[in-house]
Amino acid sequence: MATVLVVDDDAPSREFMRTLLSYRGHRVEQAPDGDRALAMAALCPPDVVITDVLMPGLDGYALARALRGEPATRHIPIVFSTAHYGAQEIQPLAQACGVHDVILKPAQPSMVLATIDSLLVDDQITVSAVEQVVETQRVTGAGTWEFDPATDTIVVSPVLREALGLPSARLTVPELMRRLHPEDAARIASMIERTWYAGAPSSAELRVVDADGAVRELIVSCRPTATSRVWGVAQDVTGIRTRSRADSQAQVDWFAVRRTIDAFHSAVLQPALPAVPGAELAAVYLPAPERLDIGSAWYDARAVDQGRVLLSVGKVAGHDRHPAAVMSHALAALQAYAHDDPDPVGVLTRLNRFLAGTGRDDTFVTAVVALFEPDTGRLRFANGGHPAPVVVAPEGEATAAVLLKAAGPALGVLRDAVFPERELELPVGSAFLAYTDGLTDRHSDPSSVDGKHLLKVAAQAFNRLDPDQPVAEFLAEAIVRDMLGGAAPDDDICLTVLHA
Incomplete structure (x- = not known):
């Protein structure tokens, strides 16, 4: 076959x-x-x-x-x-x-x-032309009409009669005028007159009251015939126009909600990252354009005692509460714990207990918290269920990019969870990258979820640094741009770069 x-x-x-x-x-x-x-x-x-x-x-x-x-x-x-x-x-x-x-x-x-x-269906349509016309009129809510000036009467097809709830297929012009919206009576008279004298087809939009008193919206065409009559087609577009207006209002409401969420999330995030001697910071945040469940991701960096900088990147997952609300809740708690003691393991441990003790649904949080000492290059971090950070460093003429795979469980699930700490030296000229999974989990590139594509993109961006642009800023913008490849993000994207 x-x-x-x-x-x-x-x-x-x-x-x-x-x-x-x-x-x-x-x-x-x-x-x-x-x-x-x-x-x-x-x-x-x-x-x-x-x-x-x-x-x-x-x-x-x-x-x-x-x-x-x-x-x-x-x-x-x-x-x-x-x-x-x-x-x-x-x-x-x-x-x-x-x-x-x-x-x-x-x-x-x-x-x-x-x-x-x-x-594999055959392209030949076997239904007769008459049957096709009848079915087309039924489905589209359209019917034909004909006006005879000699008798001043209008005859409508069965489909149009049914759509308008008319008692008869034949009605006089005064009967039609009583059903027309007052503002549209002159419009149909002008349309028929133009067609009658000029012999050219025309069309208009009219409102007609049906038998139940409901207003029906029609698109009416008009053209002359060889028998000195006027003939046309009328389509009932009431449902189409109603849905169109509802869709337009829904779109207005959608954008209003979206603007509110965007404004709230922007107000929570830092407008500018701190200037810390010996460290350069940059961040990029991009929300998914077609979604309302945005605002789940955050970045935060702040100078702490002894000239150190504390960096965190996190994300909220779950369905019962809006992620932007949970994100602000979690970030405020994290900032409070970090102000008290910037130890990465301690911050995650306390935040986890707080979320586990206050959570009442399936919502959980993932986060990376890193503490960097510019004077020594020492970097300590802890990971709670978050994508593995990346370190990019020049090695001679080459560039090495590695994933730092050491993580505890997500936050808010197990009250007594343990978060291992990892310590490394961040050489001068190298960069530490923390990001959310929206950067790697791409529908258009399912293979990138393992992080290997990110390593390649980060190394390539590092090899083409712009001497006229700060390194951290250049890396953040170039990596996000190259990972997206011109496409819109499927989920919130947050990337923070710390350049030693």
Whole structure:
């Protein structure tokens, strides 16, 4: 019946598709990766491509874009098959790649067959033109009307009669005028007059009262006929306009809430980082543009006794309370404990007990707290369930970037949790990076979650420092820019750089 190319690096998944589709009568070709699939499609284009999303080498995204880029394969329907994304996550990505449909693993056989069948339907429509017109009018809420000047009557189609709740399909002009909104009576008269004398089609928007007294909004077209009458189409757009106004108001409300959250979060964060001799500080915070659950991340740096600097970066996770409110709550407590004693382990331990004792839902916090002594280069830090910090340092002509993997549990979960301390020397010229997982957990780059991509980006940014720009500021801006690659963030991004 059709040739289906199944692309998946998992052999059992390919075999499942082969067995199922072969039983339906399709011819199935298999490829273990995108590179092989692209070569097979170029040699003999299939009727449909079913491809896994995350694969080594050429992944599903790149395969879809490559197929769409070639004239011989751009018409082929493509289906994503994935176990790593939810429906709401994968649908926008699929649409951006020109993918027709998505199958979520583990897939139901009936769903797979229905998806393939929908992509292979014959283009020939067998329903008669009259039936198509009737059904189109029913679905769109549109109907036809005809005005006879000789009898001063208007005849409407059954669909339009039903939509307006008219007692008869025939009504006189005075009867119509009684149903028209007073401000629109002159508009329809002018429209018909222009069409009658100029012979040109015209249209207008009118408001009509139906049999129940409700106002219906119509788009009415008007054109002359060969029988000295005026004919047109009227579409009931009341529902469309109502939803449009509701959507517009919802958008206004959304932006109002968003501005409030942004203003609150900006007021909580430091407007400027302190100047500490022997240390240079910079921070970048970017909220996810399409979300209201923003404000979960923070950065904080403050000078403490003996010329030292205390740095913290954290994030709130959970669903029951707004993260911005919890973030300000946690940050205020952390700042109070740090003012009392800036020891990183002590600060995290006390903050954890506070959150565990006051929490009443599934909310928890992750944070890194670091204490740096510019005079000695000594840096001590403790990590509570947060992404591992990074140290970038020049080594001769090369640059080394390493993850500092030493962490205790997230804060607010276990009251008596222990947070190990790690100590290192931060050589002059090196940099310490603390960040939130929004920097590495990218939907467009799932492989970056392990932090290796960040190490590469940080080292490359360090190798092209701008002599006219402060090092910490340059690194913070360059790393965030290069990690995003021109895309908007999927989650709040916070990156703080401490340059020795």
